Amino acid sequence: MYYILINISPNYNTGKTFSRRLRIMELAIIFLVVAILCAIAVLRELKTKNFFAVAFAGASTLVFGWFSIMTLFSPLFQ
Template structure:
């Protein structure tokens, strides 16, 4: 569960990085920060769902 929390924190920080990159019109940074946000967000959500489903069953 700690891993999911760390992934979620990284995703939140990447959201701020993506917004800052959009503001500065740095499109390469927008791509990488956006991809990182999606990747770590997906991993954190799926890890949380997996942990919850393993507790239930």
């Protein structure tokens, strides 16, 4: 996987921090895609009335959705 490294200022530490934040955003996007797929699985399994799968897909949606939202909002709290 390739990372986009952008150095805004000549200071090496600033560029390193920015690239780390960009990697965190990639992780948040991956978590968000997984949460969306889990939400689709919840709807699909509700149609087939497979409630055991609904429970696990719902739990996965909540966990991955929470991780993705908190990872996206974490730079705001720092």
